[in-house]
Amino acid sequence: MSHRNEIPPCTSAVNAESVDFAIWVIDSSGIGEELETLLKRRTGRPRTLPVRPLLVALLLLAIDDRPLHLKAATRLLWRQLPKGSCERLNIAGEARTKKSFLARYRQVRYLFHSMLETMDPSLLQKNRVMDQEMAVKRRRKLTTAEIDERKARLESVIASLIDASIRVCSRAELDNFDGSVGLDATPVPLFSRGPSRHTGRSASDPDGGWYVREGDHREIEGPGGRKLRKLFWALEATIVTMGRPPGSVPAHPNLILGVTLARPGEDPGGTGVRLLASIRRRGYPAGYLGADRGYTQVIAERFHLPVRALGYRLVMDYKAQDLGIQANSGGAVMVDGAFYCPGMPDALVQASSQWRAGIIGEALSKTRIAARAPWRLVRKEGPDADGYERWSCPAQGDHPQLCCPLRPSSLTAGLGRIPVLFPPDSPPKLCTQTAVTIAPDVGARHRQELAFGTEEWSATYACYRNTIEGLNGYVKDAAHEALSAPSRRRVRGIAAQSLFCAFLLMAANIRKIRAYRELVFEQRSAVVAERARRRRTSLADYRASP
Numbered sequence: 001m002s003h004r005n006e007i008p009p010c011t012s013a014v015n016a017e018s019v020d021f022a023i024w025v026i027d028s029s030g031i032g033e034e035l036e037t038l039l040k041r042r043t044g045r046p047r048t049l050p051v052r053p054l055l056v057a058l059l060l061l062a063i064d065d066r067p068l069h070l071k072a073a074t075r076l077l078w079r080q081l082p083k084g085s086c087e088r089l090n091i092a093g094e095a096r097t098k099k100s101f102l103a104r105y106r107q108v109r110y111l112f113h114s115m116l117e118t119m120d121p122s123l124l125q126k127n128r129v130m131d132q133e134m135a136v137k138r139r140r141k142l143t144t145a146e147i148d149e150r151k152a153r154l155e156s157v158i159a160s161l162i163d164a165s166i167r168v169c170s171r172a173e174l175d176n177f178d179g180s181v182g183l184d185a186t187p188v189p190l191f192s193r194g195p196s197r198h199t200g201r202s203a204s205d206p207d208g209g210w211y212v213r214e215g216d217h218r219e220i221e222g223p224g225g226r227k228l229r230k231l232f233w234a235l236e237a238t239i240v241t242m243g244r245p246p247g248s249v250p251a252h253p254n255l256i257l258g259v260t261l262a263r264p265g266e267d268p269g270g271t272g273v274r275l276l277a278s279i280r281r282r283g284y285p286a287g288y289l290g291a292d293r294g295y296t297q298v299i300a301e302r303f304h305l306p307v308r309a310l311g312y313r314l315v316m317d318y319k320a321q322d323l324g325i326q327a328n329s330g331g332a333v334m335v336d337g338a339f340y341c342p343g344m345p346d347a348l349v350q351a352s353s354q355w356r357a358g359i360i361g362e363a364l365s366k367t368r369i370a371a372r373a374p375w376r377l378v379r380k381e382g383p384d385a386d387g388y389e390r391w392s393c394p395a396q397g398d399h400p401q402l403c404c405p406l407r408p409s410s411l412t413a414g415l416g417r418i419p420v421l422f423p424p425d426s427p428p429k430l431c432t433q434t435a436v437t438i439a440p441d442v443g444a445r446h447r448q449e450l451a452f453g454t455e456e457w458s459a460t461y462a463c464y465r466n467t468i469e470g471l472n473g474y475v476k477d478a479a480h481e482a483l484s485a486p487s488r489r490r491v492r493g494i495a496a497q498s499l500f501c502a503f504l505l506m507a508a509n510i511r512k513i514r515a516y517r518e519l520v521f522e523q524r525s526a527v528v529a530e531r532a533r534r535r536r537t538s539l540a541d542y543r544a545s546p
Contacts (some may be wrong), residue, residue, distance in 0.1 A: 005168045007514045014060060014076065019085045022059045025506070026052060029164035031157055038118045049107045051115065053077055053089035058500075062507035065480050067488035068500045070112055074105045112496075120495035121151040124206040127492050132195070135202040154495055155260055158502045159278050165506035166255050168513050176251035179285030180243045181312075182468030183272055184292065186476075187211040187234040187264065188501060191486040194233035205492035208233045209263035235497055236264040237483070238271045239505075240279060243290065243467040246459040250525045253516035254467055255509045256475075257284060261498045268294060269303030276310055286311030288449075290464025293317050300444035308387065308440065313449040315461045323353035327443030330436035331428025332377055332391055334443040336452035339391055341402065342428065343420040344375040352453050369453040374401035374418050376451065380435050387440030393430055395420065406431045475508045 005024075008017040026032060032052035039051065057073040066072060077086075078095035095101040125138040142150075166174075192205035211234040238261075242254045258275045272295065280286060289312040295303055296316045307314060318336065327334035333342050335349050348368050355365035374394060382389035395404035395417075403410050403417035406427055410417065423431070430436050450457040476484040481504040489500045519525055 005170060007168065007510060007517070010064075014064075014080050014082065016082045016085060018060065018063070019056070019081065019088075022056045022063070023052075023088065025164050025168065026055045026059060028167055029160045031055060031160050031164075034157075034160075035115055035118065039114055047111065048092050049111050050090055051111065053091050054108060054111055054115075056089060058503050059506060062481070062503040063510060065482075065507075067490075068503060069488075069490060070108050071105055074101065074108045077108075078104050116493065116495045116499070119150050119154040119157060120493060121147045121154065122207050122494055123147075125202075126206065127204060129201050129204050132200050132202055135206065150495075154498055155274070155278065158260065158498055159258060159282065161502045161506055162256060162258055162509070163282060165509040166257070168510060169253065169255070173513075173516070174252050177242055177285070178245070178287045179311075180245070180287030180289070180464060181240050181257065181276075181279075182243050182290045182464040182471070183238070183240050183276070183295070184465075184468040184472065185236045185238045185268055185271075185294070186472045187232070187484075188237045188261065188497065189232050189234045189484060189486045190492070190497065191490045192233055192492060203233060205233070207263070207492075207494040207497075208235050209266070210234075211236065211264040234264060235261045235494060236266070237261050237501060238268070238275055239468065239471065240272075240275055241468050241471045243288070243464040246463040250516065250519060253509075253512045254471070255512055256471065256505045259498075259501060259505055261494055261501060267302070269298035273303060273306040273310075276307060276312065280310050286313075288313050288315050288460060288464060290315050290461055290468065292465060293319055296322065296445065298445075300441065304444045304447070305387075305440060308444075314447070315450060315457065315464060316446075316448055317461060318352075318446065318452070320353065320356040322446060323356060324350060326446040329438045329442045331424065331430030332436060332438060334446065335372070337443075337446045337448040338372075338451045339377040339438065340372065341375045341377070341394055341404075341420070342430065343402075343404065343423045344372065345421075348372050348375065366453070369451075370455075372451065373454075377430075383440065389438050389440075390435045391430075391438055392435040396434065404431075471508075474512075475505060480511065481505070481508050 006021075008015070008021050011018065032050070032055055035051045039047070054073060054077075057076045058068060060076060061068055061072055074095065077089075077091055078093070078101070081089070081091075093100070093104060095104045121142075123139045123142055125135055125140075130138070189211075190205045190208045192203050192208065194208070194210060195201065195203045195206070210231060212231050237259055239259045240257045242252065242257060244250065244252070244254065257279050260271055260275050262271050272291075276289075289307060291314065293316070296318055298304075304314065316337070323336060325333055325335055326337070329339075331342050332339040333344070333349075334340075335344070336352050340349075348371055351360070351365050351368035351372070354360045355362060360368075376394065377391040378394055378397065380390040380392050393402075393404070393407060394400065395402040395407040395410040400407070400410040400417060402420050404420040404423060405411070406420075406423050450460060475481045478485060482488050483501065483504055489497060491497060491500060
């Protein structure tokens with residue numbers, strides 16, 4: 001290749017160029033050497049198959065949109081590699097006959113499961129269906145420290161592999177990334193039936209859990225008015241992907257920064273925080289973080305406060321019951337995630353909740369939300385290292401927004417100020433002091449940087465939410481990574497599934513980089529930035545030509 005991070009063209013057969021590229025990606029991750037060190041044994045027969053060629057084979061299968069089957073990896077290594085690549089990968093032996101092929105296949109399986117043994121935190125017996133009592137008896141004996149060590153090693157391996165795919169980009173291609181990301185969890189169906197309540201038998205992949213969703217995002221109803229349900233045995237992949245500011249020209253590819261797998265619904269806040277912390281440790285900046293209502297509902301100490309400590313600025317949506325007044329500190333009233341004057345009219349306070357309830361229309365709701373701006377508190381200082389912020393009344397300063405009888409200086413500030421008609425009967429600290437200090441835990445579960453419902457909030461939230469939702473569909477495309485097709489990942493256990501998902505997401509990143517480079521080469525970036533027309537029907541289609 002002319003350059004090591006140049007992506008080879010797609011071909012129907014494995015060639016030397018694609019093998020060299022895959023070797024470079026795997027070598028840049030450093031996982032091969034790390035696993036070889038962990039697998040070293042002083043006794044027993046020396047292993048003839050190194051870790052490196054197996055990782056290269058799995059990456060080649062993923063890039064080529066092929067199922068990640070160990071038999072396919074065996075066939076690729078001993079029957080499909082071009083001349084010279086076997087020597088580079090230090091592959092010995094042959095697989096021309098059925099007997100020799102099965103011998104090589106046993107080597108691959110042994111190595112793969114040996115790798116998993118070093119990073120599998122699960123205690124459960126896999127690859128076998130048995131009674132629940134027997135399954136409990138066969139649980140592995142691992143201490144809490146051993147479980148934590150293996151979990152950390154698994155997450156480190158996955159992060160290193162994802163990072164290796166990102167390093168295919170040049171530094172110039174990532175310079176414009178401002179740290180803004182989208183975060184979401186998506187189901188990863190398993191190649192296993194769930195446990196049977198009727199027979200009392202376990203699942204062959206007990207690391208999974210039942211993924212249940214009442215209807216889809218559009219709440220489609222089934223026969224008899226019942227909501228349709230999604231119910232299948234799966235793991236849940238929490239994914240973080242890069243995002244670009246709303247309406248901006250594509251200046252970098254939106255790549256996957258991290259992924260981790262867990263049981264569906266198992267500590268979504270803590271899982272997201274661990275993933276974001278890993279991304280920050282790897283040197284990526286922090287910007288806006290788009291997260292859906294599922295993350296709004298978790299405990300603030302498990303998600304919102306740690307996320308802000310990492311430097312991210314949350315952009316969230318709320319459920320209907322969470323709208324309106326959410327917190328109060330020193331007289332500062334939190335409404336829909338932002339702090340306002342306590343004298344703000346109730347019509348403005350209830351604008352979002354009344355629109356969700358159908359009491360007022362969308363246009364009136366937007367007008368009232370925009371009218372909140374002069375009532376919003378002014379940040380004077382902070383946040384400091386502990387997250388504390390100093391806020392002042394909007395009727396203070398050289399250019400006050402409000403005309404308040406509790407602030408005499410605002411009464412002579414001139415015309416154009418909004419009058420405070422109903423100031424608090426017992427003025428709080430906000431109305432008597434120059435500023436109030438608000439702790440980071442006040443309204444932490446609802447607090448966000450942008451004023452909820454404004455045009456800026458709507459554009460920003462839609463941008464990063466659509467980015468992560470689009471990514472979920474991108475990696476589930478049946479013609480490519482097919483993350484939702486369990487038959488293409490016929491392995492069991494959270495460690496094996498995590499490793500295979502990492503290779504699939506690496507292939508998705510490489511596919512995204514290739515598409516971005518084609519976009520830049522063809523000078524279509526500005527065209528992509530233009531918002532597509534949403535009109536599906538036009539009278540012009542029905543006009544007869546003259």
